[in-house]
Amino acid sequence: MNRLLEDLRIVEFSAFVAAPLGGMMMAQLGAEVIRIDPIGGAIDFARWPVTDSGASLYWAGLNKAKRSVALALDKPEGRELARAIAAAPGPGTGIVLTNLPPLAGLDYQSLKGVRDDIILLRLIGNRDGTAAVDYTVNAASGFPLVTGQSGTAGGAPVNHVLPAWDIAAGLYLAAALLAAERHRSRTGMGQEVIAALSDVMLAMVGHLGYIGDVHINGRARPAIGNDLYGSFGRDFATADGRRVMIIALTPRQWRALGRATGLADKLAMVGAMMEVDLESESGRFEARDAIAALLARWCAGKTLVEIAAAFAGTGVLWGPFQDFVGLVREDPRASPANPLFAEIEQPGIGRYPMPGLPLDFSAAPRQPTRPAPRLGEHTDMILAQVLGLPAAEIGRLHDTGIAAGPDGR
């Protein structure tokens, strides 16, 4: 959290990862981010992981520091209120972020009808309007068929578990929001910005060279398990049943690895034996099985602690594998010892370390991380402050089921 964008207000209609993440980045940069949800919550309100009482750790994680307004978006009056909040006048306001199909009255033209300089940022599935989500986009990307061991997987796809395309899309939208707001502050013009999730994937496959590889070379990279493509990197088992990733991307890292393991002379024999220059990335890639044979034996004779001691301060690029439990319980980087984290009381869930923004701005000191709101926590506040509704009118909206607070009514 910091206060860098505290003069901005963003209204979010969202679910799942992408738009909530983009909006949360803005909130953690100090913007007022108002997520407007249907009464009872959107489709992601109970998304796993959940607590034993069913509260979503996922929803809490992706909506930190936002304000929550709950309205009957299935009724015209609810949608009118949502539109009025989204298009309310004022500098730094009139910015809408969504990854949901537009509801009647909440599309770009309708919003622009209320406020000419509205900025609407919208994530869609495919460019042609058909549905796509992280899982289907990933299936089309080519990556699942080169993930995992080519030998053992038998050509079956392996999905990555991280929703990487959603994450990229959300961060693209955050940058796009700032670019569009910059443009508006200079020209007075709003605009609609559209990103297709499948385009985010396609752009990245192209950026990383895989489209060119097929077009120019007529080939595609194979599945090579955990090996690093085009240089040296592989995972190894330790004497105490752990696994480590060892990498040599640069000549300096390669020489450090030879020194730290005492294997420099034997590794030199690999170069001669395989007739490759191990100072080059492609040489190390070609000789990777022979290199790994030496390193595997070395690692198998040492515990993780012994390997860490052998590599400390040597310039070797390496790291242990750990599971989520190990990350949380044993890695100090995942605790409030790291300024990224603060231990926060999350209503309905409890107290645990929640991350702020993974960015340190020297001109905008870190503020305490704020928890996610309870659903509808800010309904009355926003109706009063943004729309100027009197208390009696807000009461009527609750009575008629158009607005709801944190008690769901």
Add this chain to the structure above:
Amino acid sequence: MNRLLEDLRIVEFSAFVAAPLGGMMMAQLGAEVIRIDPIGGAIDFARWPVTDSGASLYWAGLNKAKRSVALALDKPEGRELARAIAAAPGPGTGIVLTNLPPLAGLDYQSLKGVRDDIILLRLIGNRDGTAAVDYTVNAASGFPLVTGQSGTAGGAPVNHVLPAWDIAAGLYLAAALLAAERHRSRTGMGQEVIAALSDVMLAMVGHLGYIGDVHINGRARPAIGNDLYGSFGRDFATADGRRVMIIALTPRQWRALGRATGLADKLAMVGAMMEVDLESESGRFEARDAIAALLARWCAGKTLVEIAAAFAGTGVLWGPFQDFVGLVREDPRASPANPLFAEIEQPGIGRYPMPGLPLDFSAAPRQPTRPAPRLGEHTDMILAQVLGLPAAEIGRLHDTGIAAGPDGR
């Protein structure tokens, strides 16, 4: 490409994915992005995939639309020129993006000594200054131990192939750049912005709820292969040897799946048999093996084309798996039929479809995608235009090996 940021100039000292991607996003938004490399290229200049002649498709992919300056960064005079370009006066300039350890004279204090309002955005490995790359950060994230089939992988980690943490870090930096430039345009103040790659990972693990899961629930999600966690989604083999991902996140998608497959009655039996409510995500997750048994048989009796026909227009959320070759040769979304792509002549490589920005700005029409520069292509132009050096002085810099053009000299 568009012209939204054409009044900005960003100087990049970078390698690999993160900073080059962030810089390229700015370049594709119209900013002048000057990547300054050592003569002969940085550590990523020959990164795989490469062509048969050794030209890097990866480097070309991540440096499109930039300008390239090659200087002897190992010599004080080369570094002085680099600093002068980075800190040159003017509105919209004085922004530096890097993921390399700072060279002497190119750290924040030195740059600020030349230009007080400099903005420096810097990606580091770990917050404490120790090295970390996508592979080591990923090993620590917990994700490799829940990727792939829990049964067959025997607890061995499976790395995802997409450099997802680098991608996220690069996009965070792009948004941070715009936030810092916004702050400077309002206050006149520059700043240093630091992101640690491990913090990007840690923030995301927390945002997705996995840190809370361990803290609050005392457990971590298991490896469940390609199954979707907490709802229904799995991959299935078709009669013609292809695989498809089928998902039902919403009740609407679930009902559509029952209708389109003709299995609605049998799926209802699954609900009764397993005693779960299949209208709920957690009910479908609990009954996923029984649901999958029905769907597996249905898919195994149909070709991919027959499945596509059965699902067309039904609201079923699904997609086929394809490899990189299939993506490039058979998916029209990866061709110039998609405005994201333009067929570009990349010097030293050839002609192939290269992606622009996966964002459509209604107020900033798409411009033609531009290829990556040849290394050093803009050395003379930048020395003349930005530093105002006369031709004789530029000639001297070439003669003394301080500057180089695309011929490497």
